[in-house]
Amino acid sequence: MKFIHAADLHLDTPFANIKNFSKQLQNDLRRSTYTAATKVFDTAIKEKVDFVILAGDTYDNTDRSLNAQDFLKNQFLHLKENDIKVYLIYGNHDYYRNDFSTIDFPENVFIFHDQPETFELTTHDGKKVGLTGFSYYQRHIDQQVINDYPIRGNFDYQIGILHGGIGDNNYAPFTVPELIAKGYDYWALGHIHKRQILNQNPYVIYPGDTQGRNPNETGQKGFYLVTVLNQQTTLDFIPSSSYLFEQKRIVAQSSDNLASLTTEIGRQLEVDVPTLFTYQVESAQVLDQEVVAAIQRGDLIQHFERQQSNGYLYQLKLKFSQTKQLQEIDAKYWQDSAKQVFDLDDIKDLDAKLYSIDVIREHLNDPDFLDEIKDQTINLINQQFIGDKQ
Incomplete structure (x- = not known):
């Protein structure tokens, strides 16, 4: 028995900060989620799997463009021609709202409803398999839906499908022991x-x-290609990215200028696989004011947009480290004021209308949100001491 386990295809992802790239690169990036999905389905046919599991967020949003639905329908028809079934759940991004704009999929596609249910099939090698799962019908699920999953049934092999987070009260929270206990x-x-x-x-x-x-x-x-032979489960990870994202860091020196930074970054952009790099220039306070200004207005990014390479400069960030002047500020005053300024409830109350928007509320409730704001504030304070050679 073979099957594919994939998740979070996020078709139609709107890539940010790409407007200055070439039209060709912009189009390739926007198509990259489709290219990756095609790799999933082509692998299923090549490996002659019994079925494909799509564990939520197949679409990037609940509107589900007709283009994405047409794409999936055609892919599912190819799978049907090869006697391959699809088991699909909806997640928090593509939760099921209504069927007014939904294209019907072929009968080899099984979509789970809003309560845990089990589908059965017999694989090509005669195994009786059960697949249990549920789909989101709203963006946030705070209930422990895992409690409603049944204990293992009378199957040769049973699979649980779940879109959620460990202890994350917004997304069908669960613990690993709770999953294991189902058998x-x-x-x-x-x-x-x-x-x-x-x-x-x-x-x-x-x-x-x-x-x-x-x-x-x-x-x-x-995604994973999973093989079950003699009750032994083995995994093969199959890469599917058209473009990689990578993060790099450079420690600035007081002698650095645009030429030296261009040389250093350009050397690291020479890669074999198409990659979008985010660079953080640390200790940026030692740089000359004019160098900082040129970086902040985007001169370096514009320079590399004209270069022919597999490596692309996606973002360039300046990190202004703590200086002697800032260290001399009484730490107690900073800590006391930080408690008052960085109060999450106060931030949420600044604009109740904005907080009612799902994507903004989700961002504000991210555990790292306040830490990121604090880091940016300190960075702005440190920036006042550009040229400090200490």
Whole structure:
């Protein structure tokens, strides 16, 4: 028996900060989620798998463009021609709202409803397999839906499909012991974009997304080809990224100028695989004021946009480190004022209308949000001491 476990295809992802790239590169990036998805389905046919699991967020948003639906329908028809089934759940990005704008998929596609349910199939080698899962019907699920998953049924192999986070009260929270207690042979997870094997017996796996979508989603992305033989489960990770995201750092020297920075960055952009690099220039306070100004108005990024290379300068950030002047500020005053200024409830109350928007509320509730704001504030303070050679 073989199957594919993929998640978070995010078709139609709107890539940010690409307007200055060539039209060709912009189009290729916007198509990259489709290219990665095609790799999933082509691999399924090549490997003659029994079925494909899509563990949520197949679309980037709940509107589901007709283009994305047409693409999936055609891919699913190819799978049907090869006697391959598809088991699909909806996640928090593409949760099911209504069927007014939904294209019907072929009968080899099985979509889970809003309560855990189990589909059965018999594989090409005669195994009786059960697949249990549920789809989101709203953006946030704070209930522990895992409690409603049944204990293992009378199957040769049973798979649980779940889109959620460990202890994350917004997204069908669960713990790994709760999953293991169900007695299933494999847990196909979605939602977290970082590839993770949380447990090996049974396997509890996040495959990650199939194409990185922003600078924080670094490295090669892909999905798993799973083989079950003699009750032994083996995994093969299949890469699917058209473009990689990577982060680099440069420690600035007081002698650096635009020429030296261009040389250093240009050397590292010479790569074999198409890659979008985010560079952070640390200790930027030692740079000359004119160098800082040129970087902040985008001169270096514009320079590299004209270069022919597999490496692209996606973002260039300046990190202004703590200086002697800032260190002399009474730390107690900073800490006391920080508690008052960086109060999350106060920030949320600044504009209730904005906070009611899902994407903004989700960002504000990110655990790293306040830390990021504090870091940016300190960075702005440190920037006042450009040229400090200490």
